[in-house]
Structure formats: C-alpha cells, structure tokens
Amino acid sequence: MSNVLAIAAATRTLRNVLLSRMPLLDTDLSDLEVTLQPPDLARKGISKAQLNLFLYQVVYNAGWRNMDMPGRVRPGETAQPALALNLHYLITAWGRGDSDNDAVSHRVLAAAMSTLHDRPLLDGDDIRNALPNNDLADQIERVRLTPLPQSVDELSKLWTAFQTNYRVSSAYEATVVLIDNQSPSRASLPVLRRGAQDRGVISTASMAPSLSGVALPHSQAAARLGDDLILSGSQLNAANVLARFNSLRLDAPVDVAPTEGAAPGTLQVHLADSVEDPQAPSRWAPGIYTVSLLAQPSGLPALLSNELPLALAPVITISPLTGSPGTQHLSLTCLPRIRDGQRVFLLFGDQLVTPKSITNPVDPHQPTALTFDVPGVSTGTYTVRLRVDGADSIPVDFTGPVPVFASNQQVVVS
Incomplete structure (x- = not known):
C-alpha cells in the first residue's frame, strides 16, 4: 500500500x-x-x-x-x-x-x-x-x-x-x-489445541430439535404462571433438554426442564407459579417471549432449536369489585412483577386507562401494586383486564363446563 x-x-x-x-x-x-x-x-x-x-x-x-x-x-x-x-x-x-x-x-x-x-x-x-x-x-x-x-x-x-x-x-x-489505514491491526495467536484434549471438530449425526407449535390450556391467547404448555415438533426428547424462554425485559433467559407429553412426539412444560416457586414473581415478567429448546447431549456441543412466539399474561387481583357511578379508584396487584419500561394499560370495559402509579415492593416475592382512576363510569358490570407489553390478563373462568367471565375480574357499578 x-x-x-x-x-x-x-x-x-x-x-x-x-x-x-x-x-x-x-x-x-x-x-x-x-x-x-x-x-x-x-x-x-x-x-x-x-x-x-x-x-x-x-x-x-x-x-x-x-x-x-x-x-x-x-x-x-x-x-x-x-x-x-x-x-x-x-x-x-x-x-x-x-x-x-x-x-x-x-x-x-x-x-x-x-x-x-x-x-x-x-x-x-x-x-x-x-x-x-x-x-x-x-x-x-x-x-x-x-x-x-x-x-x-x-x-x-x-x-x-x-x-x-x-x-x-x-x-x-x-x-x-x-x-494505508493507520488503525492498528489484530493478529490472532497460533492455535495450540483444537477443542478439549485437542480432539478437533465435533460432529453429531442427530439433528437439533425443531418446534412447530405451542399449545396453551383452554386455547388461551396467552399463558399464565401455573399453566402447562405442550410443545410439538420433531426430534423432541425430554432427556438433556431445557425449554428456554427469552424476553427483552429479562436480563437472562428462563430455562425450564420439560417432561414427556401425553401424545407421542410432544413435550410438556410447566410454568411454576409463586406457590411452587417463591422466585417466580421476579424471575418472570409479563409480556412477549420466544420459546425454544436447548439440547445438551453429554460430551457434545449444545444444540438450539428454532424459536416460537409466546405471550405470558399477567395475573391480577382487583380492589374494590363494587362502586358507585363516577370516577372509579382501583387498586390492582400483578404477577409476575412489572419491569421498568414496560407499557401498561388498564382495560375497563371498553376504556383504555394509563396507571396513576406502579410500585414494586422491596420484597421480590411480592407482586407489583398499581392504582388507576377511571373517569365517567356509569351503572353496569365491567370486565377488567391489565395489558402489559401487549399481553392481556385473562378474565375468564374455565372451571365450569362453559367458560364465563370470572366475577373477581369484574367491577359492578350500581
């Protein structure tokens, strides 16, 4: 040059x-x-x-x-x-x-x-x-x-x-x-060993697992903590495999060990709630995730499957459940806890309301506390949902023969 x-x-x-x-x-x-x-x-x-x-x-x-x-x-x-x-x-x-x-x-x-x-x-x-x-x-x-x-x-x-x-x-x-470019160049050092014990390239005849679908309980639009997910695809095996959940709101992915599903070629993944896992409120965040499978065969490199989208719905409690016409002052709790920067809205009937306050207690096991003021509410029964990063809470009771709106997810104004 x-x-x-x-x-x-x-x-x-x-x-x-x-x-x-x-x-x-x-x-x-x-x-x-x-x-x-x-x-x-x-x-x-x-x-x-x-x-x-x-x-x-x-x-x-x-x-x-x-x-x-x-x-x-x-x-x-x-x-x-x-x-x-x-x-x-x-x-x-x-x-x-x-x-x-x-x-x-x-x-x-x-x-x-x-x-x-x-x-x-x-x-x-x-x-x-x-x-x-x-x-x-x-x-x-x-x-x-x-x-x-x-x-x-x-x-x-x-x-x-x-x-x-x-x-x-x-x-x-x-x-x-x-x-000539005057920026310094970087030269690599000579390779002394090619992998562990200098055994060179590792090859495997098996393919990485491949996911084709995620089935949620009761055909819900989103999963909740405590739910069981059914993963379908090919090359699925519960041995040495982790289900990996990634979210932009999390510092690190959440890995969950799956079990064999009831149907051949499926895996079941249980999302532990706060009763089963006290760390669940702070381990997860409501919102949009991707789920993949991480296979870790013994002595071989890890293999990662493709990713599928998944919404994790917030689970909320509402207080009070009754009120008089006019502005409604509502207090909610949300599990898992809401992270900084998440977009939060309350759907009160057909109204979209922004929160008045969002508070995460010092104790990481406790849910997020939110307050809302809903103006101009007339007499009626209003179904309440919390939307976090596009994932809505599920206000439906599936325990009966026919799904109905859960009474603890409704506010009665009279």
Whole structure:
C-alpha cells in the first residue's frame, strides 16, 4: 500500500510522463508545457503549446473498499481496509498564442491521448522519481489509466462548474490508489489445541430439535404462571433438554426442564407459579417471549432449536369489585412483577386507562401494586383486564363446563 503522498504522486507521475513522451510523438511540440491548474486558471500567462492535467474528482473504489489487503492479514485476523480511491482527470489542450490555435491544440490533445493509450500502467520507476518519499510504486495493485466516457450533459455540468469557456477535452480514470489505514491491526495467536484434549471438530449425526407449535390450556391467547404448555415438533426428547424462554425485559433467559407429553412426539412444560416457586414473581415478567429448546447431549456441543412466539399474561387481583357511578379508584396487584419500561394499560370495559402509579415492593416475592382512576363510569358490570407489553390478563373462568367471565375480574357499578 502507499502513504498519503499517493494522490500527489499519481498526478506528478502523469505530468512527467506526458511532458517527456509527447514531444517524441510530435517533434513540433518541443516547447510544450504541461500544467496542473484548474481550467479557468490554466491559460493565464502562458502563450506556448499547453496541456493542462486537472484532477477534478476523487471517488471510492467499490471493489477494494471493504477488502483486506492480501499478504497483510490472514484468516481469523482483523484489520481496517485501505483507503481505496479512483482519480478522475481532465486533460485540456491549447495551441500557441491566438494564431493557429485550434490546429496546434488538436495536435497536443492527440499526442496526450496517444501517450496514455500506449502507457496505460504507471511505471514504478516513474512514480518513485516523481515525488520524494512516496511509496505508491510499492502498493500491491498497479495504477491503471482508462478513458472515462462522458456525455454532453456531463461535460456541460463539468465546465459550468469550472466557470470558464468549454474547450475540447478528454477525461481519464486512474485506478486504484491504496492509502494505508493507520488503525492498528489484530493478529490472532497460533492455535495450540483444537477443542478439549485437542480432539478437533465435533460432529453429531442427530439433528437439533425443531418446534412447530405451542399449545396453551383452554386455547388461551396467552399463558399464565401455573399453566402447562405442550410443545410439538420433531426430534423432541425430554432427556438433556431445557425449554428456554427469552424476553427483552429479562436480563437472562428462563430455562425450564420439560417432561414427556401425553401424545407421542410432544413435550410438556410447566410454568411454576409463586406457590411452587417463591422466585417466580421476579424471575418472570409479563409480556412477549420466544420459546425454544436447548439440547445438551453429554460430551457434545449444545444444540438450539428454532424459536416460537409466546405471550405470558399477567395475573391480577382487583380492589374494590363494587362502586358507585363516577370516577372509579382501583387498586390492582400483578404477577409476575412489572419491569421498568414496560407499557401498561388498564382495560375497563371498553376504556383504555394509563396507571396513576406502579410500585414494586422491596420484597421480590411480592407482586407489583398499581392504582388507576377511571373517569365517567356509569351503572353496569365491567370486565377488567391489565395489558402489559401487549399481553392481556385473562378474565375468564374455565372451571365450569362453559367458560364465563370470572366475577373477581369484574367491577359492578350500581
């Protein structure tokens, strides 16, 4: 690669090549001068035959921009790519003074284009002699010159930007210039052992478990603590397997050991409530989860199945369950406990109400306490639900032959 002198080195090399080669092609151009000025300033104070080489645009090279440099880093090592640039040049010709100007300028332009056609690659010795301390000649890719076709519209915009009268010109692209990245690289140490006891790659003929469905009790829309879930799929086996529940609200996933389901090819997962597991109120959070299976065969790497969505509904208590018309002041408790940042709403009949307060007791075994003010309530019976991150509490009693709304999930206003 090369240092920050690379652009200047490429430009000076082109100038030197044109200045030395063009008079050899046309002996009448012995007084030729090659300049590096913007087109609007190039002709000031000059009356000889002239070629102006102007770098008008520098663009990123897409092919090299995200590529590690060959020979610099090896597989497994990281390094920032080099700054890879394409240089766009415009060459413009002038004749001598004002007499015979067009004829001589055309010869100048033809000689320049012929030189670049004959020498499409910049020579290493030419580059080293062009500018002291540059190392463009040492980069892994040589600098190649190719004509850059431009439409009339592109030429018009270009010369309008120069704010000078148009002259017949030709554009070229020099690619690629690779400038060293100064960020430190990271080289990996040699591998001493390939796994435990240097036994190399571990392979297994068995497939990871695959889940196709999660069945909830009573065809509920969400699970609750205390429920049994039925997982169906393929390669399901309760041995050395954990059901993993992931949520964005949890610091770590919750792992539960499943048991064999009643139907072949299924697993049953019990979500322990606060009676069975005193840590359940703080271990879980109401809301949206994904469930997967983590298989851990003895002596082999763990295998993780696909994930399926699951909603965990809050379980609530409501107080009071009766009231008079007007604003209702309700107190609720919620299990599992609500986490910071969760979106919480009370559905009171068809009203959506935000909480007045949310309090988590210091004792992590205790439920979250919430208060709500529900305005403008008239006489009637209102079913109450708590919505946390899109998961609603379930206000239904499934113990009878026909599901009904649970009386402890309703407020009677009379």
